[in-house]
Amino acid sequence: MLLAEKSNVFEQLGLTWQEVIFHAISLCLLAVVLWYLLYKPVKKMIQERKTKIQEVFEKNQKLQQEANSSKREYEQLLMQAREEATIVAQEATAKAQESVKSILEEAEKKAEAIVGVAHKETVVEFTRMQNEFKEKAADIIIDIASKIVEREVNEKDNKKFIEECLKEWDK
Amino acid sequence: MVKKHLIKIVVSQEIGSTLQKKVEAFLQKKHAGVELDFEYEVDSSILGGLLIIDGDQYYDGTLKNQLIKVRKSFK
Numbered sequence: 001m002l003l004a005e006k007s008n009v010f011e012q013l014g015l016t017w018q019e020v021i022f023h024a025i026s027l028c029l030l031a032v033v034l035w036y037l038l039y040k041p042v043k044k045m046i047q048e049r050k051t052k053i054q055e056v057f058e059k060n061q062k063l064q065q066e067a068n069s070s071k072r073e074y075e076q077l078l079m080q081a082r083e084e085a086t087i088v089a090q091e092a093t094a095k096a097q098e099s100v101k102s103i104l105e106e107a108e109k110k111a112e113a114i115v116g117v118a119h120k121e122t123v124v125e126f127t128r129m130q131n132e133f134k135e136k137a138a139d140i141i142i143d144i145a146s147k148i149v150e151r152e153v154n155e156k157d158n159k160k161f162i163e164e165c166l167k168e169w170d171k
Numbered sequence: 172m173v174k175k176h177l178i179k180i181v182v183s184q185e186i187g188s189t190l191q192k193k194v195e196a197f198l199q200k201k202h203a204g205v206e207l208d209f210e211y212e213v214d215s216s217i218l219g220g221l222l223i224i225d226g227d228q229y230y231d232g233t234l235k236n237q238l239i240k241v242r243k244s245f246k
Contacts, residue, residue, distance in 0.1 A: 138245035142238050146218060149234050153219040158183060159190055161220045165232030166197045 175208035181222040183215050183234070198223065 010017055153161075178198055186194075195209055219234035 134245055138242050141245075142242045145238055145241075146235070149218045149238070150215070153183070153234065155184065158219050159186065161234070162182075162186065162190060162232065163193065165220055165230075166193060169230055169232070170197060170200075 175206045176202060176226075177208045177210060178226075179210045179212060179224040181212045181214050181217060181224070181233075183213070183217050183219050183221075185213060186221075194221070194223075198225070201225070 010020060180194060191209075191211075195207070198207060198209075217233035217235045218238070220232040220237075221230075222233050222236075223230035
């Protein structure tokens, strides 16, 4: 009865049970073919892609680790270089300060020598000017004295002076 | 003729006979036994005193000479 009811339904749809079985078998065949021709390759492809992606990911991780390690090494080297640079700068500063000190000392000595020479020259020049002044002053004094003597010496003074000379020579 | 020894006496102004005699007596003492002849010259440039030129000997008692000595003492 059930079969009869079902074959009635198929007849209402315009299908025979042979056609249905045929279509069912075709569908199964199609499914199998698709399984082998499409599903499996695609799955394989996906799996391969997955594996590749995994490899790439692992490679990236490895590279990342190497990069981090390099970065740490670089930072260490940089710190060392900075320390060395600081030491070099300090040494250079100390050397420069020593040089400056030495140059200043030498300059001071030279300045002292120059001052010494200048002082000597000043003293010599002063002495020379002093002597020159003395001579000129003496010339002026004698000149004035001569004029005064010429004007002021009278007969009496002259006589007295001559008598003193004679007395002196007679000794 | 006896040759007299000439002595030149330079004075700044005319001196009297008394002073002349004193000068001549001084010179005669120096030249004992020699007859002397005196020549007087007035030269105001000597300023005062007298200068006796006795041959190659000089008696410089001039004020000018004294001033020269003072001038030298400044050096």
